[in-house]
Amino acid sequence: MAVSNVTFYERVEEALHDRQLQTALDISTTRFTTGRKNALAALPEAEALRDHARRIRAHTIAHLDRYLAQFADAVEQTGGQVHWAETAAEANHIVANLALSRNVKNVVKSKSMVSEELHLNQTLEAHGMRVVETDLGEYIAQLAEEKPSHIIAPVIHKTREDVANLFRRKLQATDEDLTDVPHMTALARRVLRNEFLQADMGVSGCNFAVAETGSICLVTNEGNGRLTTTTPRLHVALMGMERLVPTMEDLGVMLQILARSATGQKTSVYTNIITGPRRTAAGQPVEPDGPDELHVVIIDNGRSQILGSELAEILYCIRCGACLNACPVYQQIGGHAYNSVYQGPVGSVVTPGLYGLDPWHELPQASTLCGACREVCPVRINIPRMLLKLRSEAVEAGLNPGWLKWSLGLYRQAVVRPSKYHFGSQLTSWISQKVADNGWIKNLPGPLSGWTDHRDFPALAKKSFSQRWREERNQ
Amino acid sequence: MSQRAAFLNRIRSRLPQAELPEANPNHPGSFRGYTFAVDTPPADLVDRFTQELNALSGQVYPVKNSQDITEIIQQILHKHGVKQLISWGSDSLELHQFVAELTAAGIEFVANELPATAAERKAKLAALDKIKVGLTGAHGALADTGAIALISGPGRGRLASLLPPVHIAILPQQKLYPSLPAFLAAHPEATTAGSNLVFIAGPSRTGDIEMTLTMGVHGPGELHVILTP
Numbered sequence: 001m002a003v004s005n006v007t008f009y010e011r012v013e014e015a016l017h018d019r020q021l022q023t024a025l026d027i028s029t030t031r032f033t034t035g036r037k038n039a040l041a042a043l044p045e046a047e048a049l050r051d052h053a054r055r056i057r058a059h060t061i062a063h064l065d066r067y068l069a070q071f072a073d074a075v076e077q078t079g080g081q082v083h084w085a086e087t088a089a090e091a092n093h094i095v096a097n098l099a100l101s102r103n104v105k106n107v108v109k110s111k112s113m114v115s116e117e118l119h120l121n122q123t124l125e126a127h128g129m130r131v132v133e134t135d136l137g138e139y140i141a142q143l144a145e146e147k148p149s150h151i152i153a154p155v156i157h158k159t160r161e162d163v164a165n166l167f168r169r170k171l172q173a174t175d176e177d178l179t180d181v182p183h184m185t186a187l188a189r190r191v192l193r194n195e196f197l198q199a200d201m202g203v204s205g206c207n208f209a210v211a212e213t214g215s216i217c218l219v220t221n222e223g224n225g226r227l228t229t230t231t232p233r234l235h236v237a238l239m240g241m242e243r244l245v246p247t248m249e250d251l252g253v254m255l256q257i258l259a260r261s262a263t264g265q266k267t268s269v270y271t272n273i274i275t276g277p278r279r280t281a282a283g284q285p286v287e288p289d290g291p292d293e294l295h296v297v298i299i300d301n302g303r304s305q306i307l308g309s310e311l312a313e314i315l316y317c318i319r320c321g322a323c324l325n326a327c328p329v330y331q332q333i334g335g336h337a338y339n340s341v342y343q344g345p346v347g348s349v350v351t352p353g354l355y356g357l358d359p360w361h362e363l364p365q366a367s368t369l370c371g372a373c374r375e376v377c378p379v380r381i382n383i384p385r386m387l388l389k390l391r392s393e394a395v396e397a398g399l400n401p402g403w404l405k406w407s408l409g410l411y412r413q414a415v416v417r418p419s420k421y422h423f424g425s426q427l428t429s430w431i432s433q434k435v436a437d438n439g440w441i442k443n444l445p446g447p448l449s450g451w452t453d454h455r456d457f458p459a460l461a462k463k464s465f466s467q468r469w470r471e472e473r474n475q
Numbered sequence: 476m477s478q479r480a481a482f483l484n485r486i487r488s489r490l491p492q493a494e495l496p497e498a499n500p501n502h503p504g505s506f507r508g509y510t511f512a513v514d515t516p517p518a519d520l521v522d523r524f525t526q527e528l529n530a531l532s533g534q535v536y537p538v539k540n541s542q543d544i545t546e547i548i549q550q551i552l553h554k555h556g557v558k559q560l561i562s563w564g565s566d567s568l569e570l571h572q573f574v575a576e577l578t579a580a581g582i583e584f585v586a587n588e589l590p591a592t593a594a595e596r597k598a599k600l601a602a603l604d605k606i607k608v609g610l611t612g613a614h615g616a617l618a619d620t621g622a623i624a625l626i627s628g629p630g631r632g633r634l635a636s637l638l639p640p641v642h643i644a645i646l647p648q649q650k651l652y653p654s655l656p657a658f659l660a661a662h663p664e665a666t667t668a669g670s671n672l673v674f675i676a677g678p679s680r681t682g683d684i685e686m687t688l689t690m691g692v693h694g695p696g697e698l699h700v701i702l703t704p
Contacts, residue, residue: 031686048506052503058495058497058499059498059501059503061495062500063500065483065486065487065492068480068482069483072479078667082479084478086481107699108592136683136684136692137683140683140684154683155684158684159685160684160685160687181687181689182689185684185689185691185692191694193604193693196589196596197601200593213666216622217681221680221682222694223637224692224693226633226694230633230634230637232650233596241482241486247502248666249660252656255655266527266620267617267620267655268676269531269675269679270673271673271676273672274671275666275670275671277670277672278670279627285589285591287629287631288630289627289632290627297572298482300482300485304485304486305489307489308492309493310494312494382496
């Protein structure tokens with residue numbers, strides 16, 4: 001995975017000073033968290049349902065080999081084809097070969113995180129194909145040559161003026177096209193409709209796959225997921241190997257909590273369940289439409305690495321984005337700062353899990369360990385536990401800066417001896433009083449500046465707790 | 476070794492080291508008997524369905540007979556100034572005498588069979604894209620969310636509910652279920668009967684630009700459900 005040479009802290013810095021981003025984050029994360037809370041509160045069985053969903057995911061991952069085999073057999077029985085890709089390169093190769101052998105020129109895509117993980121668009125474009133994202137947010141991100149900044153709302157960092165300027169530049173939009181958001185959306189519909197009509201291949205992701213029936217489930221609000229999997233004669237579904245549930249009944253359980261956790265909707269507008277290609281009898285189609293070919297590409301790309309580790313629980317994730325919205329760090333820095341397809345608390349586990357801690361060791365630090373992510377997770381993934389695990393691995397691997405180890409060593413020296421501890425705390429208190437401005441420390445030098453760059457730090461109390469304790473007792 | 480065997484073996488070799496809290500060797504089974512009504516149980520399925528779909532900007536029209544359907548469809552076509560519909564085959568539509576009546580009145584019902592070759596397929600799609608209204612039946616509906624369920628099959632294409640900006644669906648009242656799990660329990664064949672089972676809850680929508688709710692971005696911007704006895 002390509003790593004930008006801008007550091008994590010520089011990206012955070014940039015995000016914190018981006019006023020527009022801050023406003024967008026305030027509005028969107030508040031709306032999503034409130035929506036989620038209300039939607040789940042209206043569900044009398046919500047808590048028990050979450051427990052049940054967690055048990056389904058845990059059981060599925062623990063028997064992933066069996067359920068994947070069952071799923072693949074079922075897909076083949078309905079006339080679909082299954083491909084197995086260990087790496088991103090293999091997956092890209094499979095999709096490119098399918099497209100080339102069928103003379104594909106135009107490709108439409110519905111939102112797929114795994115395809116972003118693969119950098120599939122670049123691969124197909126290198127073969128001279130035209131690749132168009134069709135989720136409105138993803139399309140805007142593609143036109144702007146940017147990456148999505150949120151699992152559910154890819155361009156929450158953009159204002160309507162940004163989008164209007166972009167449409168003017170890239171789509172030759174007129175003033176009338178840009179009157180308001182509905183007009184802009186109508187323009188995007190017209191442009192993208194043409195892409196759907198001309199497409200030779202549709203590439204989708206997969207919210208869930210059902211082992212017993214060989215079905216792929218895609219949820220969208222816009223309907224682009226349905227068009228992508230209906231108008232082109234070739235449908236390729238990209239599936240991370242952990243996206244499975246055993247039965248349709250299990251899918252029913254997951255669907256009750258996915259949209260509620262993601263956007264606060266009771267259900268997404270379109271819940272699209274695809275079982276095989278357009279049906280045929282004696283070689284002739286018996287259904288009026290749908291793709292003539294369905295290919296499912298099952299992708300590992302580092303997931304088996306995560307599976308065989310203490311991070312395996314992150315594979316329970318159903319990609320709702322609730323942990324992003326609830327995270328006090330994400331709420332401040334937004335998605336781009338993580339510089340990865342997977343952002344927020346879940347991303348801080350998945351990204352180092354898939355690609356290794358070097359250079360991603362800073363991501364597990366981007367958390368206050370407050371536990372909000374675990375609390376809102378529909379399948380109750382213990383993300384803080386895994387962030388701590390990754391932090392300790394980073395220390396063992398010597399990935400943290402030298403001064404941190406040195407100063408923590410000093411700290412340890414001080415706190416294991418009461419005399420040194422008392423002297424140290426009195427000294428720190430005295431210094432903090434000296435540098436404080438009205439009781440607040442605003443600038444610390446050197447490596448300590450990390451504490452004060454983005455917030456003020458209260459000066460230490462003049463008297464320590466133990467000092468006061470002694471004094472009060474003596475009175 | 477085949478790609479599949481290698482892939483599955485890799486998973487098998489990793490599973491013993493996997494830390495998977497609450498993983499049980501047995502499937503957890505059904506949730507409270509499965510047909511639970513997840514939300515407040517709908518006292519009256521029709522009322523609840525109507526209320527939910529209205530909240531999503533979909534329209535519901537309870538009718539008594541085929542004549543009522545003719546009138547509603549005529550009104551919608553008239554409003555949009557068109558005389559064509561992409562339609563499911565009439566044997567997949569409830570009370571389908573209205574098809575003959577509307578045909579006699581000059582309304583054209585277009586089937587959406589897509590041809591086999593790529594070029595012909597694109598030409599047919601381009602022609603269908605000009606039609607402003609789609610007409611389908613429905614295999615079920617969910618009172619707790621306002622969603623309707625459509626299963627693809629002979630004479631029952633996906634495009635009629637997808638391509639045009641207006642979608643009209645004819646839903647028999649007895650096909651209303653309290654919830655998605657209740658529907659799936661009553662129709663275990665729903666997923667495998669055709670290549671596509673879709674639940675549609677209101678018109679297409681997006682909030683991608685500044686979280687401003689906008690209808691009809693890719694799918695239909697209007698959804699009309701005609702509820703037959």
